[in-house]
Amino acid sequence: MKIALFVPCIVDQxxxxxxxxxxxxxxxxGHEVVFPVEQTCCGQPAFNSGxxxxxxxxxxxxxxVFSGADSIVSVSGSCTTMVTCFxxxxxxxxxxxxxxxxxxxHMYEFSDFLVNQLQTVDVGARFPHKxxxxxxxxxxxxxxxxxxxRQLLAAxxxxxxxxxxxxxxxxxxxxxxxVKFTEISTAMGNxxxxxxxxxxxxxxxxxxxxxxMHLNGLLKRQNIPIQTIHYAEILANQ
Amino acid sequence: MHDFKQAAHDNLTNTxxxxxxxxxxxxxxxxxxxxxQELGEDTWQxxxxxxxxxxxxxxxxxxxxxxxxxxxxxxxxxxxxxAETAAEANDYxxxxxxxxxxxxxxKSKSMTTEEIDLNPAxxxxxxxxxxxxxxxxxxxxxxxRPSHITAPALHKSREDIxxxxxxxxGIDYTDNPQELTKIARQKLRQKFLTAKIGVSGVxxxxxxxxxxxxxxxxxxxxxxxxxxxxxxAVMGIEKVIPKLEHLPTFLRLLPRSATGQKFTSYxxxxxxxxxxxxxxxxxxxxxxxxEMLADPRFHQALYxxxxxxxxxxxxxxxxxxxxxxxxxxxxxxGAILTPKYQGLTQGxxxxxxxxxxxxxxxxxxxxxxxxxxxxxxxxxxxxxxxxRHLIEAVAMKFWTITMISPxxxxxxxxxxxxxxxxxxxxxxxxxxxxxxxxPAPKTFREIWNESLK
Numbered sequence: 161m162k163i164a165l166f167v168p169c170i171v172d173q174x175x176x177x178x179x180x181x182x183x184x185x186x187x188x189x190g191h192e193v194v195f196p197v198e199q200t201c202c203g204q205p206a207f208n209s210g211x212x213x214x215x216x217x218x219x220x221x222x223x224x225v226f227s228g229a230d231s232i233v234s235v236s237g238s239c240t241t242m243v244t245c246f247x248x249x250x251x252x253x254x255x256x257x258x259x260x261x262x263x264x265x266h267m268y269e270f271s272d273f274l275v276n277q278l279q280t281v282d283v284g285a286r287f288p289h290k291x292x293x294x295x296x297x298x299x300x301x302x303x304x305x306x307x308x309x310r311q312l313l314a315a316x317x318x319x320x321x322x323x324x325x326x327x328x329x330x331x332x333x334x335x336x337x338x339v340k341f342t343e344i345s346t347a348m349g350n351x352x353x354x355x356x357x358x359x360x361x362x363x364x365x366x367x368x369x370x371x372x373m374h375l376n377g378l379l380k381r382q383n384i385p386i387q388t389i390h391y392a393e394i395l396a397n398q
Numbered sequence: 399m400h401d402f403k404q405a406a407h408d409n410l411t412n413t414x415x416x417x418x419x420x421x422x423x424x425x426x427x428x429x430x431x432x433x434x435q436e437l438g439e440d441t442w443q444x445x446x447x448x449x450x451x452x453x454x455x456x457x458x459x460x461x462x463x464x465x466x467x468x469x470x471x472x473x474x475x476x477x478x479x480x481a482e483t484a485a486e487a488n489d490y491x492x493x494x495x496x497x498x499x500x501x502x503x504x505k506s507k508s509m510t511t512e513e514i515d516l517n518p519a520x521x522x523x524x525x526x527x528x529x530x531x532x533x534x535x536x537x538x539x540x541x542x543r544p545s546h547i548t549a550p551a552l553h554k555s556r557e558d559i560x561x562x563x564x565x566x567x568g569i570d571y572t573d574n575p576q577e578l579t580k581i582a583r584q585k586l587r588q589k590f591l592t593a594k595i596g597v598s599g600v601x602x603x604x605x606x607x608x609x610x611x612x613x614x615x616x617x618x619x620x621x622x623x624x625x626x627x628x629x630x631a632v633m634g635i636e637k638v639i640p641k642l643e644h645l646p647t648f649l650r651l652l653p654r655s656a657t658g659q660k661f662t663s664y665x666x667x668x669x670x671x672x673x674x675x676x677x678x679x680x681x682x683x684x685x686x687x688x689e690m691l692a693d694p695r696f697h698q699a700l701y702x703x704x705x706x707x708x709x710x711x712x713x714x715x716x717x718x719x720x721x722x723x724x725x726x727x728x729x730x731x732g733a734i735l736t737p738k739y740q741g742l743t744q745g746x747x748x749x750x751x752x753x754x755x756x757x758x759x760x761x762x763x764x765x766x767x768x769x770x771x772x773x774x775x776x777x778x779x780x781x782x783x784x785x786r787h788l789i790e791a792v793a794m795k796f797w798t799i800t801m802i803s804p805x806x807x808x809x810x811x812x813x814x815x816x817x818x819x820x821x822x823x824x825x826x827x828x829x830x831x832x833x834x835x836x837p838a839p840k841t842f843r844e845i846w847n848e849s850l851k
Contacts, residue, residue, distance in 0.1 A: 167843075169801075171842060172842045172843060173814070173837050173838065173841060174835050174837055174838055176841055176842035176844075176845050179842045180845060180850065183850055195842075195843070195850070195851075197843055197846070198804050199804075200800075200801045200802070200804060201801045206794055206797065206798065207773075208754065208776070209780070209790070210749075210750075210776035210777045210778075210779055210781070211777075211794045212777045214794050214797070217798055217802050218801045218802055221801070297753070297754070297755040297756055298756075301755065301756035301757065301759070301760060328757075329713060329755075330713045330757070332713070332753060334752070334753025334754055334755070335753075335754075336750075337751075337754070338828065339825075339826070339827030339828050340751075340827065341403070341406070341714075341750075342827050342828070342830055343406060343407055343831075344410065344717060344718060344751070346831040346832070347410055347717050348717065348753070349832075373835060374832065376835070377828070377831075377832030377833045377834060378831065378832050380832075381831065381832055381833050
């Protein structure tokens with residue numbers, strides 16, 4: 161299958177190995193992966209901040225870049241949500257309507273794609289560590305992805321998956337919320353970390369690099385020796 | 399003007415308050431999830447869908463149902479007063495109290511009367527409002543406002559209440575809930591017996607037969623509605639439901655969502671004044687609701703049945719408490735109602751003070767798309783210019799120009815990597831509490847072009 165990769169800007173800039181991991185896994189499974197280099201961002205930062213005109217210009221570009229692709233995979237639940245849930249409700253442009261519908265119904269979050277489209281749970285990974293999974297909100301409550309990443313992680317050799325009590329509670333990132341309401345965001349993040357620490361896990365994983373950036377920032381500042389890692393990187397490890 | 403951030407800061411640094419909030423909201427959520435599980439997830443979801451449909455139909459034909467309601471109430475001898483504003487509603491109730499020669503009124507719990515500031519208005523007219531719901535009584539004793547829609551004193555621990563009673567009522571310290579309740583009851587009993595006017599809210603009003611429905615646990619609402627000669631009920635126009643057969647759906651959803659009860663201790667259905675010989679008045683309050691009704695994006699906020707579940711589940715509410723929101727309705731629903739009813743300037747921070755996690759939408763018994771409404775409100779705040787952030791607006795322009803040009807995007811990526819490491823050590827709003835990562839040595843697209851293509 162020919163798969164077009166959508167790499168969110170935060171992954172492109174800060175965590176490129178998350179996307180590299182996705183490429184490796186998909187190729188290992190025998191698929192062709194393409195990366196349309198004209199892509200930039202889905203527009204979510206401006207959209208969530210209330211700057212819809214600005215977001216619209218950026219979103220329209222993304223629609224055009226991916227208009228020819230039949231399977232689009234993204235390593236972010238949040239950016240996938242922007243395209244699959246919000247574009248159809250918000251990006252009203254008669255000239256683009258067909259393309260918007262197409263991209264919205266052909267983009268998948270990575271774990272959803274592996275488990276539900278490729279029907280693959282075991283991707284041949286090995287990761288000898290104790291890991292806990294954080295349900296990032298967009299993936300969980302907009303895309304209803306809950307079991308997929310857990311199934312994938314459970315199939316990783318030597319990986320011990322432990323659940324935290326507050327797995328479904330928001331980590332407090334929330335895009336610009338994290339900087340506009342630093343104190344509230346931090347309080348939420350610290351409560352999340354308390355739940356992570358209680359599991360005794362060495363690694364905290366999730367499907368959104370943005371949540372992990374926030375949580376990793378808190379962990380590092382407090383010298384807590386728990387590593388954060390996108391689950392795609394775990395799945396790429398052999 | 400109310401400062402959300404300052405209030406949030408004060409409450410976040412108040413360890414005692416944070417523990418109280420955490421404990422109370424967790425207990426409510428736990429009880430709720432137990433009674434929902436007992437009912438079964440499928441049944442629960444069916445009920446939510448049904449309630450949403452009923453509300454949708456009602457709000458779409460609100461004028462017709464209100465006219466039906468008025469006609470049936472009038473037939474039964476109930477005086478119906480349409481109040482366009484809070485002031486009109488208050489004036490009506492004050493005139494009524496004056497006519498009756500009442501020096502005080504007994505009140506049962508009603509967020510709508512909080513919304514119109516009935517208590518201060520009565521006081522200014524020399525009439526003493528006496529709250530008879532235990533939670534409201536506590537809040538009134540403390541000279542505060544409710545911090546929660548269904549649990550007004552949620553921000554107070556048992557010890558806080560014991561100290562308050564000791565100080566204000568001059569009794570010996572006790573933190574035994576039964577004893578505290580008994581003391582409040584003794585104080586209130588005399589008031590019930592001598593009150594000339596009782597004021598209540600309304601949970602549902604049935605259009606087809608003119609029935610007012612009030613649900614409660616303490617029977618104080620029942621006393622307010624039956625002992626005094628005059629009963630004044632105050633309701634927002636959105637509380638009407640078309641038929642009696644619609645009521646059970648809501649009676650199954652509301653107590654479970656609000657207090658984790660299968661049913662409240664009391665459900666009162668009031669049908670007119672003829673049988674009791676008492677005078678019954680209904681104040682139908684608009685106060686911004688018609689305007690909301692006219693806004694297709696937001697009119698679903700009128701579906702709200704005021705259960706407070708979205709407050710309990712909200713990670714922001716759980717940490718900052720209800721008073722932080724600055725008006726009567728806190729939490730996710732408050733973050734919509736405040737800017738809509740009080741103006742975008744008054745509530746400008748509220749739509750942004752959410753991580754948009756969506757747990758409010760999942761818990762809402764009438765399926766209001768709460769967190770998406772917050773998202774649309776953000777756009778309304780920005781485009782109205784109610785909250786100008788020049789730097790943010792300029793940054794958004796630059797961001798847009800960069801993101802629509804792959805060339806500029808690549809150039810900006812380069813530029814960022816030329817900056818010294820320490821440039822990332824101070825990112826306002828971020829690095830006060832968290833480390834910020836340095837950009838990766840190479841972007842993904844560079845790696846792709848070099849070795850993955």
